[in-house]
Each structure stands twice: as C-alpha cells, then as structure tokens.
Amino acid sequence: FLAVLVIVAAGAGLGMGLNDGGELFTGLAAYEHHYASWSSANGLSAKLDAFIIGSANLFSSFGIPQKYGAAFIVVFIVSFANTTLDSATRIQRISLQEIFTGRDGTIRRPFHNRYMATLVVVVAAAGMTFYRPGGQGAMVLWPLFGSLNQLMAALALGVVTVYMAAKKLPVLYTLLPMAAVLVLTLWAMAENLAGYVKSGEILLVVISAIILILTAWLTGSSVSALLRKRH
Known part of the structure; x- marks a missing residue:
C-alpha cells in the first residue's frame, strides 16, 4: 500500500x-x-x-497548504527511517545472538550481553556506511539485495516444509518450490561471486562467501530436521 x-x-x-x-x-x-x-x-x-x-x-x-503538507511528509520520512533503523538493529542483534547460541540454549560470551551484541551490529553497520565517501558504502550491498530476498523466500519455505513434516502433512507442495528457488539463487550467487573475484570487489566477495556458508548451514539444519520428522 x-x-x-x-x-x-x-x-x-x-x-x-x-x-x-x-x-x-x-x-x-x-x-x-x-x-x-x-x-x-x-x-x-x-x-x-x-x-x-x-x-x-x-x-x-x-x-x-503545500508547506504544511511537505513538512508532514518530511516528518513521516524521518520517522519511517528511524523505525526501520531501530527494527533492523534489533533483528540483527537477535540474529547475531542466535548464531552464537549453543545447543543448551545459552548464548556464548560476550554476545550474551544485549548491549555488546548491539554494539557489534552498530559498529559493523557504521563501518559499512563509511566504507565509501559520502556515506555511500552501504550501497555496495545493493547487488546482493535480490539474492538475499530469494534466499529468505527459500528458507521460509524450508521452515514451512519442516513444520508440515512434523504435522505428518504432504511436503512436496513446499519442498519442490524451495528446492527450485534455492538452487537457482545459489547458482546466481556463485556466478556473481566469481564476477566479484575478477573485479576485485573484496567486500562483496567476503559477504557473499559468508552468506553462502550460512545458507549451507541453515539448509543442512533444515534437511536434518526434515529427516528426523519424517522418521
């Protein structure tokens, strides 16, 4: 809307x-x-x-009057940016803590402290922002945006597939689309990664490699959970 x-x-x-x-x-x-x-x-x-x-x-x-309308929209844009920044920071902090959560449910130090985890996230975001002059560093990630969206879709389908398997429901309706989206997206990311290596985009190479590793980890976890649920 x-x-x-x-x-x-x-x-x-x-x-x-x-x-x-x-x-x-x-x-x-x-x-x-x-x-x-x-x-x-x-x-x-x-x-x-x-x-x-x-x-x-x-x-x-x-x-x-136009001046009041313009002022209202400016406030709306700033508020939207602030709430988006707040939500993104919280989600990244939770994701970071989840990565460092053990099987017993405890979060490894020092990320068990939410302030420390938030500081790491904010510092990383600031470093990305000022990676290029004029605060344009974050735009470096733009080529990865489409791939990340598709990976999120594939992983969401994976979660639904595991849930349906746990409920003893047919899983082909979500498993096949998940496999198709995942394979095609990873294929595209691998080709892009090769291009980044050739062009010397070190930051994109590192981030793409991390994304591929995390995707493989999450996919493996989903497959393992799916096999356990089916048996």
Whole structure:
C-alpha cells in the first residue's frame, strides 16, 4: 500500500505542479522536467524531492497548504527511517545472538550481553556506511539485495516444509518450490561471486562467501530436521 502511495505521489502528484527556478511545470511537462534523464533522477535527493513535492501537491488538493503538507511528509520520512533503523538493529542483534547460541540454549560470551551484541551490529553497520565517501558504502550491498530476498523466500519455505513434516502433512507442495528457488539463487550467487573475484570487489566477495556458508548451514539444519520428522 505504501509503495502505491509513493508511486502516485512521485507520478500524478508531481504532475500537479513542479516549481523549478521560478518556472512552474505541470502535467507531462513536470514529469519530463524532473525525469529528463536517468542522471537527473538519480540519487536519493532527486527521489525524495519527487515524493515530497508530489505528496505536498496531493495534500493541497484537500485544502492543506503545500508547506504544511511537505513538512508532514518530511516528518513521516524521518520517522519511517528511524523505525526501520531501530527494527533492523534489533533483528540483527537477535540474529547475531542466535548464531552464537549453543545447543543448551545459552548464548556464548560476550554476545550474551544485549548491549555488546548491539554494539557489534552498530559498529559493523557504521563501518559499512563509511566504507565509501559520502556515506555511500552501504550501497555496495545493493547487488546482493535480490539474492538475499530469494534466499529468505527459500528458507521460509524450508521452515514451512519442516513444520508440515512434523504435522505428518504432504511436503512436496513446499519442498519442490524451495528446492527450485534455492538452487537457482545459489547458482546466481556463485556466478556473481566469481564476477566479484575478477573485479576485485573484496567486500562483496567476503559477504557473499559468508552468506553462502550460512545458507549451507541453515539448509543442512533444515534437511536434518526434515529427516528426523519424517522418521
């Protein structure tokens, strides 16, 4: 739903009026002016401008002054970023602690301390952010985003498969899609990894290797659990 609102604001909303250098563009002219080329619409600033201006225009159609509408959207964007950052930090901290959890359920030191685990996560994220000038270091991970999404889907299907096996239900409906998604995604990641090695992208090589190792570990755990449940 949020994605639809953003598309409407950055498209139709922007067409309601775009003031650039004292000249007002409307309709198709506004759209073509802002999105004149890939370079002109590239970058976070250009993308946010389109959303903020378009949203302010939409608010104005309900009688809300544009400056108040723009201020509201800016607060919304900042709040969304903060809550996303908070959620991401918590999830990473929990994931880190889970990796270092023993079979008896205890978390190994020093990650048993939630503050220490959070500090490790934050420092790692900060290092990634400033890996490149201008805080653009995190964009290095963008090529891995699609693969990670597909791996999450495959692992989710794996969890459902193990659950269905425990309930003595047919598992082919989830097992086959999981296998297909997992094999194709790992194949693509292996090819990308070879490309990163050739291009000298050391960071992507290391992160890709870690992801592949963790995926193999989780897949092995799922298969082991599945075999136990079937017997």
